[in-house]
Amino acid sequence: MAITEYFIRYLQRRDEIGDKDLARLRAMKTEHVSFAPGEVIVPVERIARRSCMMLQGMSARSHQLVGRPNERVITAVHVPGDFVDLHGFVLAGLEHSVVALGPAEVEFVDHDELIDITETYPHLTRLLWMATLIDAAVHRQWLVAAASLRSSAHLAHLLCEIYTRLGAVGAAADLQFTLPLLQRELADILGYSPIHINRAVRDLRDRGFLRWTGTEVEILDWAGISRLARFDPTYLDMEKHRR
Amino acid sequence: MAITEYFIRYLQRRDEIGDKDLARLRAMKTEHVSFAPGEVIVPVERIARRSCMMLQGMSARSHQLVGRPNERVITAVHVPGDFVDLHGFVLAGLEHSVVALGPAEVEFVDHDELIDITETYPHLTRLLWMATLIDAAVHRQWLVAAASLRSSAHLAHLLCEIYTRLGAVGAAADLQFTLPLLQRELADILGYSPIHINRAVRDLRDRGFLRWTGTEVEILDWAGISRLARFDPTYLDMEKHRR
DNA sequence: CGGCAAATTGACACATCTCAAAGCCTGTGG
DNA sequence: CCACAGGCTTTGAGATGTGTCAATTTGCCG
Numbered sequence: 446m447a448i449t450e451y452f453i454r455y456l457q458r459r460d461e462i463g464d465k466d467l468a469r470l471r472a473m474k475t476e477h478v479s480f481a482p483g484e485v486i487v488p489v490e491r492i493a494r495r496s497c498m499m500l501q502g503m504s505a506r507s508h509q510l511v512g513r514p515n516e517r518v519i520t521a522v523h524v525p526g527d528f529v530d531l532h533g534f535v536l537a538g539l540e541h542s543v544v545a546l547g548p549a550e551v552e553f554v555d556h557d558e559l560i561d562i563t564e565t566y567p568h569l570t571r572l573l574w575m576a577t578l579i580d581a582a583v584h585r586q587w588l589v590a591a592a593s594l595r596s597s598a599h600l601a602h603l604l605c606e607i608y609t610r611l612g613a614v615g616a617a618a619d620l621q622f623t624l625p626l627l628q629r630e631l632a633d634i635l636g637y638s639p640i641h642i643n644r645a646v647r648d649l650r651d652r653g654f655l656r657w658t659g660t661e662v663e664i665l666d667w668a669g670i671s672r673l674a675r676f677d678p679t680y681l682d683m684e685k686h687r688r
Numbered sequence: 689m690a691i692t693e694y695f696i697r698y699l700q701r702r703d704e705i706g707d708k709d710l711a712r713l714r715a716m717k718t719e720h721v722s723f724a725p726g727e728v729i730v731p732v733e734r735i736a737r738r739s740c741m742m743l744q745g746m747s748a749r750s751h752q753l754v755g756r757p758n759e760r761v762i763t764a765v766h767v768p769g770d771f772v773d774l775h776g777f778v779l780a781g782l783e784h785s786v787v788a789l790g791p792a793e794v795e796f797v798d799h800d801e802l803i804d805i806t807e808t809y810p811h812l813t814r815l816l817w818m819a820t821l822i823d824a825a826v827h828r829q830w831l832v833a834a835a836s837l838r839s840s841a842h843l844a845h846l847l848c849e850i851y852t853r854l855g856a857v858g859a860a861a862d863l864q865f866t867l868p869l870l871q872r873e874l875a876d877i878l879g880y881s882p883i884h885i886n887r888a889v890r891d892l893r894d895r896g897f898l899r900w901t902g903t904e905v906e907i908l909d910w911a912g913i914s915r916l917a918r919f920d921p922t923y924l925d926m927e928k929h930r931r
Numbered sequence: 932c933g934g935c936a937a938a939t940t941g942a943c944a945c946a947t948c949t950c951a952a953a954g955c956c957t958g959t960g961g
Numbered sequence: 962c963c964a965c966a967g968g969c970t971t972t973g974a975g976a977t978g979t980g981t982c983a984a985t986t987t988g989c990c991g
Binding site: 627629 | 968971972
């Protein structure tokens, strides 16, 4: 199996990749696996031996709350092209699990491959590093959104971000996309109760910002919704730049 | 000027550093600069040419809200030993500024030094990468805390984290530390109004968890306060581990 | 001693949570 | 083809946490 072309697009959007680096990427051995909605893709573990890239569908980093077995917090959502738990390669392990949101397909990569890359391909190493830093920038933006936006605007921000990230790798266009998330999952992501999420969805619908039936979302007024969310994609670092 | 020994302690706590790597670290040229409370240490900029390490005092990553000039959100707090804006080396720039909290001293490092390290010292590179990933793990934990804790517990979590991080580099002990933060700054960090922060501080005091006068904090009941905050330092990744 | 910024307190408004119930899809089995 | 079951979505009403505004007190520094 070969590495997902989505991830190569993710990188090429942000920097030039030399022929040798590209060849090394394409030579990475990966294992393709499919998951049903809600399945655990990567469990909490102290020592990880492989990491996974998102190929189809979406996944989430899920933090179980101690002493409250029915509650969890989702701190990241991943779309095709994301190297989901690349950080598990450098950290001592993951303090969260990765779960499928809707049906999902991923490619697992052995850490042996990553060690080889970091020993011999410095520029490629910086690009992998970059991918984890963009995740961190997204975390920061979520903190900003949580502290500064009310529920409807907060939800709007998430929608703007996901659409932009899908669009960046060619997985969405024309202001339409598939969002395989239950309202309960949106609640875990944004830190509200499911009931409040429902009201926020209705609010965005009532304002004419979007159509949303089942898992299909169509944004009707991008200018309006991104203004409400104060969405500025700079943090996604999507410009080409020498790294 | 030589690199801060605090940062070396930060790394050595988490992995063995070979003699060559250590020598390379100590050979890094740095520029020592002091800042007054509230001063901008690193402005928002599209292309950074150097990064800074915290030497004394504290600093914060401050996000200015567009259209609301008097509001900001703080997404990270840095203590001695932290490589504050190392991520600016790999990203196209910073989407936030770094400001001094109280009087602060930092060491600036040219990115030329970091390029050299990433080209020639793979293990040291992974350790620098690790430092940025621990910052990201802290971001995630802040997201979890924001979504799952009420104000007093949320404030308690911040105090537990800062004390633990200070202790990890030998900058605090005996459950006492200096916290050079105004209540207004705590509000920007935790996403509450300054008035509500005040109530949370009083609550923690009233419960007998701590003494807090001016910038001096003394924790009287570590077990109690860390239970309230559901504080588990695993995310700080403070165990030795081959990276 | 005076002045100013920060910390503290009170009262009320608003956002969000919880509990409870009703409506709506979708898959399944008769 | 219909009836049912189960999970998800939607709605309502009251409780709680937090924000805002206004005023007072404290503490520091000139």
